[in-house]
Amino acid sequence: MNLENQIYVRKSCRKYLDDEIDMDSIIDFISSVEPLNDEIEFYYNILSSDEVNIRNRWSAPYYLAIYSEKKGNYLENVGFVFQQVSLFMQSIGIGSCWDGLDSVKVKNPDFVILIAFGKSEKMTRDISNFKRKDLSKISDFEDDLLIPAQLAPSAINSQPWFFKHSSDGFDVYRVKQNIVKRQLLKRWNPIDVGIALAHMYVANRNSFEFNIKDDVEKLNGHIYCGSIKI
Template sequence: MNLEKQIYIRKSCRKYLDEAIDMDLIHNFMKSVKPIINEIDYHYEILTRDEINVRNRWSAPYYLALYSEKKENYLMNIGFIFQQLCLYLQSIDIGTCWVGLDTPRNNTSEFVIPISFGRSNDMTRELSGFKRHNLSEISDFEDEKLIPAQLAPSAINSQPWYFKHTDDGFDVYQVKQNIFKRQILKKLNSIDVGIVLAHMYVANENTFEFKIKTSFDDIRGYTYVGSIKI
């Protein structure tokens, strides 16, 4: 199972087929996922379209409702864990999309965000089809090791990450959005940072390490979120 190659073809899927899926595929894969913060409890449930308040112009046959303890960095942790699942589902021809607006009809305080999923004929693209910042815009200097990060999905394609080189990897930062975007993206961008880190993990599975340092450079317009070794 090669999840890394899915990074280079995946697109957020909004067109689905009404076909049944063996949900054991999801449950079995989730036994092997890696969290980025081990001390945070999380869980998920699989819902049908009828069990979701859909606020988009499109819908899917199935949704993953994601839940978490509300501890520090829980949003990043959710993004990190479940982007691994999205890449896995892509590898077995199941499309996915992180959905910021929809909620379960039976909502709880631990609910974070849903992911739509289902079989699809519209879930891949060529590398040229990605609309992303240049590598030099997401780092202190252009580095092809960051291509997996460059291709990560984010809310309204905001790409809210910045990587500063260190001796063995990168210090990672999140963009401080303006007051208007902050109202919409504050929660979602923290999930996005987890998603981008999942891409770096999948592309460097044998060497990836994450830690939060007490000493780091302040960069105007960004907030430090952690450091990775790759």
Template sequence: MSLEEQIYIRKSCRKYLDDEIDMNIIHDFMKSAKPLDDDLKYHYEIFEKDEVKVRNRWSAPYYLALFCDKKEISKVNVGFVFQQLSLFLQSHGIGSCWDGLDSVKGKKPVILIAFGKSNEMTREISSFKRKSLDKISDFEDERLRPAQLAPSAINLQPWYFRHADEVFDVYQVRQNVLKRKIVKKWNPIDVGIALAHMYVANEEKFEFYIKSDFDKLDGYIYIGSIKI
């Protein structure tokens, strides 16, 4: 199955097998993963379970620790790049789950991705619990279905698309004080994950750029614009 097809069956995986994985599959894919901007720097390291402080009720045999600077757009880029990897891994029988709770001693990644071989990493599209298309955009648009199905921290889906001529202006929802305290650091990554789905579904046409003159919307933070 193609990476685009994985979008419609993907499930955040929390049950793993202990099978070993040849990490070259990751290193090779990352050579061709597309960033939002070539100037945005990031890197990753791979750890095994015994090297990770696990706070979740579940664990995986392997973890990707993802690193970048503290700029919001850099975190968006991390979500964008590594959701491509997540879909690729799934296409090879390797499940994954974005993991903001666990940590690696002596390291300060922006987030982890748990991963490993699994028999429980897909689902029917009817089981997705997501906002309707008209709740993530100024009006319902089937072209946004890939973004609608993207995973996010506590399933908040903090992205909003506004039609602007031939492009979509992309915004991040400003959370209330309580939610902001819990998920603020992960929301830019979530938006990047949604953008990754839009890229994978529109690989030949996808463009991302940042406008100097964008419309300010109450309750939203402008992230950038995409053309598909």
């Protein structure tokens, strides 16, 4: 199993087959996944489409309903944990898509977001087909080390992450959206940053470290999210 390879071919799937899936390997993987913040409790349910309020024009046979304690950087933690799960599912032939529009029918105050998943015929793409910002637009200067983050998925492809080089890695920021986008993306963009950090972790598994600094440079139009060493 090589999750890093999946970063460069992954495609968000919105067309699924009705094939049944053996969930055991997914459950086993989630039980050992690396969190961004191990002080935040999270949990999940595997649901069918009948248990989900569908607002998209598409649906999937299965959904991961993700729940979390709502404290600290819980949204970044959700993105970090479950993007690893998404890459794992891709590696075993299961397509997925982050789904911020649909919701669970059984209300729960801990609910955060869904991931749709299932077997799919079109799960991969060539790296040339990714529509992403140039590396120079997501960092203070272009750096190939950030390609894994560059390729991360995000809500309406907003790509809200920004990496500033530091003496020992990168300080990570989230772009403040304009007032219109802010209403739509205020919940999802922190998850997006966590997704990008998951890609950086998977690509640098043996050296990745995350911390939150007390004293960090403020960037106009950006919100500090944390710092990484890779």
